[in-house]
Amino acid sequence: MSTPPSVLVIDDEPRSVEVMARILREEFDVHVASGAAEARGILEANWIQAIFCDQRMPGLTGVQFLSEVRDRWPDIVRMIVTGYTEPDDMIDAINAAGIYQYITKPWHPDQLLLAARNATHLFAMQRDHERLSLELRLAPPAAEGRLVRQRERVRGSYHFESIIRTPTSPLNETCRQAAKAAAFDIPVLIQGETGTGKELMARALHYASQRDTGAFVAVNCGAIPDELLESELFGHRKGAFTGAHANRRGLVEEADGGTLFLDEIGDISAAFQVKLLRFLQEGEFRALGTNETTRVDVRVLAATHRDLREEVRAGRFREDLYFRLSAMVLTIPPLRDRPDDVRVLANHLLDAACLRHGRHVRGFTPDTMAALIRHDWPGNVRELQNEVLRMLVLAEQDALGVELLSPGLRATGDGDGARHGVGPMDSIPHTGPLQQRMDVLEAQILMETIVRCGWNKSLTARELGLSRVGLRAKLDRYGIVPNAGQRTIQ
Incomplete structure (x- = not known):
């Protein structure tokens, strides 16, 4: 059976210490002290994870003692128990002693137990964080080696030779052109019917390029309603629209330094074509709900099952956007x-x-x-x-x-x-x-x-x-x- 977490209760009133200790002993190993001197001895001899300290004690106040604890035992989670909650005093205590929680008198037993659970859980999380940080500092070569091997496995899964075809396949010419285009940091438009493997070709282009260590971020423009596509690509700030309860990074920012793949680009609306063209021209965007401009460095690959030249002639797709997307056009033949x-x-x-x-x-x-x-x-x-x-x-x-x-x-x-x-x-x-x-x-x-x-x-x-x-x-x-x-x- 595992040892319960240890907590220390400090109060110069014996009745108060007795009641708190009796409640906390249901789940914790409880140590008690009537003042700062006795508490120091307990801390030096035991592995304490959380402290409940009364503010008003003879000699040192609770905040003064917990400030000393913060210097000597910084990992211990510190809590003040007081009947006085002046805002200025609370701010001073938080700054001076790093107080985790104020517990006001009279307190409820459930409140005390919940505070102790949260405090000891926080202590355990801090220890895990320190251990993981130490492991990462001690093992960068091994971690880097694993990352390199994983990257090589991914690169091996997505290359032009991995696209299944025969030596006489019409797809060979497309792959040959794609291999040449991969080395140049230019936008590529991939055309082909649904199910021909346009995203597979896009991934091969990414992993054959100089951006292969960056992210490959794919978004299906035809599967997202137009009103949500801007938020999905460019992100939004809290309160930008109904339901925007928190800030969110867009996929364009996620792809910074790598490749952004816009699948089914021919399905976007005329209104969004204007917004996308602005991003492609300037290399920057504004998240919904802000006037701040964010600049990114991404390579854009696009794909469509439509004939975009015909869409341009019919007035359904902007000609200037088409030329922004199609420095190179690859066509995947149907099966x-x-x-x-x-x-x-x-x-x-x-x-x-x-x-x-x-x-x-x-x-x-x-x-x-x-x-x-x-x-x-x-x-x-x-x-x-x-x-x-x-x-x-x-x-x-x-x-x-x-x-x-x-x-x-x-x-x-x-x-x-x-x-x-x-x-x-x-x-x-x-x-x-x-x-x-x-x-x-x-x-x-x-x-x-x-x-x-x-x-x-x-x-x-x-x-x-x-x-x-x-x-x-x-x-x-x-x-x-x-x-x-x-x-x-x-």
Whole structure:
């Protein structure tokens, strides 16, 4: 059983000492003294953590004695017990003796116990702080070595070679350009469809740059309401708006000396485009609720799934902001234009998922891999990752077969439907649970009908007896989308 914390009670009135000691002995090892001389002897012989000292004593006052304690035993938490609470006296006591708390008479037993708990807890925290500070002073080489090794591990996880692709991948040219741009401290705009890995490319740019020891701070501009985005990026002061209960540093300041990644930059409003342009031009900003200007040194990388040149022509994106963001433009090709990459990506994602979830499988059957390669992947790598994880969750054999594929990918065959993961009617699996086989049939009926209707969703919904919302939900469920360039009529 651990030893209870030790406290010292000093009062020249025996009755007062007796009552305080009786209450405190419920949780503490209590020492008592009637005056300063007796208290000194106790302090020299015992490890005291907190003192309750009466202010009015013969000889030295409580403040005078606690000032002496502060000089000789500075770690002890000091408290005054008094019936007098003149403000000037309290200020003098705090300055002279470093008083932690005033306890006024008459006090309540619960108040006394709470004060003792807080004081001994503070004493323990001070000791832990001193120990940690000493360890940090004694072990900087080891700490620095750990930091260097951790930084190398992170850098190894985010570099251009770690972006999974084949030697003939269209992504190779993008990575080659990115590697050249990384060495120059210029803004880079990364374009690509959702799920293609724009943030991964941005991190690779950061860790290949001279700012690799600084922070990489990412913010999704499309996921934050416009009225909150300014506070998120530039911070705010207490009271700047309803709910601003404390000062807050913005992400721009967090990225000082490193890289700020603005994802989905094409989604910000026209009003915020002006504020962002001002920051990019001046390299400084004002937090909400203050007129003070803060200057930072950050490299800005931005990403978007939109065609920003078209957005500029349409008047939805400022031309001057576009040129501020796009000293270099990198375009990540969609997965449908990288069919050879699907095989290596699927195997890599499967290995990572097995490691993370403690599973072991041999890999994909040939038919499964063929279906994966044939699919358009409108959600790109993110969709492929979800598909692989789903198959691993459902797997009962040591190889992932076609029966584990989502309904929209499971069927095989040629023709327009095969391009979308949906095959002809004779490709319904001859084995497997009834619901899975029904899902394949439903997907094929949907595909055949919407193709025959020229991708007119209203006409398709009427023919199938569905609402447009119901049709859209089924198309999303089975991953049925038109070929690139085909126009969808709502």
